[in-house]
Amino acid sequence: xxxxxxxxxxxxxxxxxxxxxxxxxxxxxxxxxxxxxxxxxxxxxxxxxxxxxxxxxxxxxxxxxxxxxxxxxxxxxxxxxxxxxxxxxxxxxxxxxxxxxxxxxxxxxxxxxxxxxxxxxxxxxxxxxxxxxxxxxxxxxxxxxxxxxxxxxxxxxxxxxxxxxxxxxxxxxxxxxxxxxxxxxxxxxxxxxxxxxxxxxxxxxxxxxxxxxxxxxxxxxxxxxxxxxxxxxxxxxxxxxxxxxxxxxxxxxxxxxxxxx
Amino acid sequence: xxxxxxxxxxxxxxxxxxxxxxxxxxxxxxxxxxxxxxxxxxxxxxxxxxxxxxxxxxxxxxxxxxxxxxxxxxxxxxxxxxxxxxxxxxxxxxxxxxxxxxxxxxxxxxxxxxxxxxxxxxxxxxxxxxxxxxxxxxxxxxxxxxxxxxxxxxxxxxxxxxxxxxxxxxxxxxxxxxxxxxxxxxxxxxxxxxxxxxxxxxxxxxxxxxxxxxxxxxxxxxxxxxxxxxxxxxxxxxxxxxxxxxxxxxxxxxxxxxxx
Numbered sequence: 001x002x003x004x005x006x007x008x009x010x011x012x013x014x015x016x017x018x019x020x021x022x023x024x025x026x027x028x029x030x031x032x033x034x035x036x037x038x039x040x041x042x043x044x045x046x047x048x049x050x051x052x053x054x055x056x057x058x059x060x061x062x063x064x065x066x067x068x069x070x071x072x073x074x075x076x077x078x079x080x081x082x083x084x085x086x087x088x089x090x091x092x093x094x095x096x097x098x099x100x101x102x103x104x105x106x107x108x109x110x111x112x113x114x115x116x117x118x119x120x121x122x123x124x125x126x127x128x129x130x131x132x133x134x135x136x137x138x139x140x141x142x143x144x145x146x147x148x149x150x151x152x153x154x155x156x157x158x159x160x161x162x163x164x165x166x167x168x169x170x171x172x173x174x175x176x177x178x179x180x181x182x183x184x185x186x187x188x189x190x191x192x193x194x195x196x197x198x199x200x201x202x203x204x205x206x207x208x209x210x211x212x213x214x215x216x217x218x219x220x221x222x223x224x225x226x227x228x229x230x231x232x233x234x235x236x237x238x239x240x241x242x243x244x245x246x247x248x249x250x251x252x253x254x255x256x257x258x259x260x261x
Numbered sequence: 262x263x264x265x266x267x268x269x270x271x272x273x274x275x276x277x278x279x280x281x282x283x284x285x286x287x288x289x290x291x292x293x294x295x296x297x298x299x300x301x302x303x304x305x306x307x308x309x310x311x312x313x314x315x316x317x318x319x320x321x322x323x324x325x326x327x328x329x330x331x332x333x334x335x336x337x338x339x340x341x342x343x344x345x346x347x348x349x350x351x352x353x354x355x356x357x358x359x360x361x362x363x364x365x366x367x368x369x370x371x372x373x374x375x376x377x378x379x380x381x382x383x384x385x386x387x388x389x390x391x392x393x394x395x396x397x398x399x400x401x402x403x404x405x406x407x408x409x410x411x412x413x414x415x416x417x418x419x420x421x422x423x424x425x426x427x428x429x430x431x432x433x434x435x436x437x438x439x440x441x442x443x444x445x446x447x448x449x450x451x452x453x454x455x456x457x458x459x460x461x462x463x464x465x466x467x468x469x470x471x472x473x474x475x476x477x478x479x480x481x482x483x484x485x486x487x488x489x490x491x492x493x494x495x496x497x498x499x500x501x502x503x504x505x506x507x508x509x510x511x512x513x514x515x516x517x518x519x520x521x
Contacts, residue, residue: 006352101270104271111496116492118473120482123295123477123480218463233372237372
């Protein structure tokens with residue numbers, strides 16, 4: 001790296017400068033009329049709108065209620081992905097034949113972007129809860145499977161040999177040797193899955209849903225309510241960040257527990 | 262001579278197609294309205310390839326989508342990689358840009374779609390903008406991490422030999438960060454496809470996402486399958502192309518193994 005590390009004051013100063021430039025553009029562009037206010041509302045208008053949406057309904061519900069719809073779908077989709085992906089990944093890491101059968105199919109399907117499942121999801125499961133859940137599942141499933149699989153494949157051979165020598169059954173081998181050894185990898189996969197699932201949820205709601213934050217944003221876009229669109233983006237960003245922080249806490253706690261063991 | 266894995270893979274793919282045929286054609290366990298039989302899939306494929314569907318042939322739709330992905334991806338790589346290298350090299354640059362970056366990053370790229378449509382309408386501009394947003398972040402982060410992980414002796418040796426700044430970039434920094442840069446580009450490419458399909462589903466007049474959208478509105482499941490398959494094939498082909506470029510670019514690098 002170039003030069004000495006910056007002092008704290010230097011870091012804060014430069015960071016503040018960066019933020020000031022960013023906010024300055026956001027305030028000045030609409031204020032000077034260079035960009036119509038209608039298309040780039042200044043920060044105070046967006047945050048004011050955000051506050052209003054907390055209590056006033058838009059597109060059928062208040063922002064917290066839309067978020068609740070979204071989070072419910074999200075929990076189903078990611079939960080299902082973890083429930084199927086992690087055991088399948090572990091089993092693939094243990095049974096070679098299963099690995100050989102599933103891996104090529106999985107590799108082929110993986111190149112279909114999760115969002116491309118939207119029309120089928122709508123056709124099969126409707127636009128209520130089932131359709132969006134399938135899309136979130138399509139987004140969150142691959143990292144769950146891949147990380148459980150990798151974690152299981154790279155277990156230290158001496159653990160496996162010890163288990164084998166003691167005549168451990170396949171099921172106990174997976175549950176008591178592979179699962180604990182693969183846990184850090186699985187949790188890392190869950191973090192990626194949570195992020196991708198959240199992203200897929202937004203995409204799904206933009207296209208097929210009848211409620212939820214994404215739906216609210218599409219309705220706002222149709223009404224040229226830019227401030228509402230941006231308030232939705234902020235809400236999505238905040239919730240996404242909260243989910244990531246929660247999972248990082250889980251990761252740290254697990255690392256600490258393992259360190260003590 | 263293909264290995265055991267290839268044979269099992271082919272066998273399982275064949276088994277899946279056979280299962281598809283049995284379930285939809287022989288026994289009609291699944292109604293064609295839910296999952297169209299292979300024959301309908303082929304008929305739809307031929308229809309869109311020859312006479313066209315949703316305002317264009319398969320080739321026209323695919324070419325349009327490919328063009329937008331290429332444009333968005335190219336802009337993202339051309340802006341993201343240099344920014345990441347700069348942030349990795351210069352702590353001042355990182356201190357300046359990082360707070361804004363952290364502020365914007367939690368917003369998933371797909372959430373920009375409505376805003377992009379408000380700003381630029383349903384045309385190509387909005388899609389390129391959203392793809393750029395989506396593909397930009399992985400390019401920046403990985404390029405930055407690549408520079409960060411550089412070995413100090415290499416930098417100091419180059420400095421001691423009086424390497425001019427420009428050659429420092431082209432001959433020291435970029436080669437050292439190249440494996441990470443390519444990791445970032447691969448993620449960027451994936452993000453580009455996801456975003457493009459989503460943007461085209463929300464609103465477009467041509468492109469594979471638009472085919473999916475029309476097929477959904479026409480309740481034409483076989484055409485939906487064709488659209489999905491086309492998205493998958495293009496995603497695969499572009500990833501392979503990037504992998505090939507990576508192998509060529511990193512051929513000198515034994516540690517990176519010249520790809521997988």
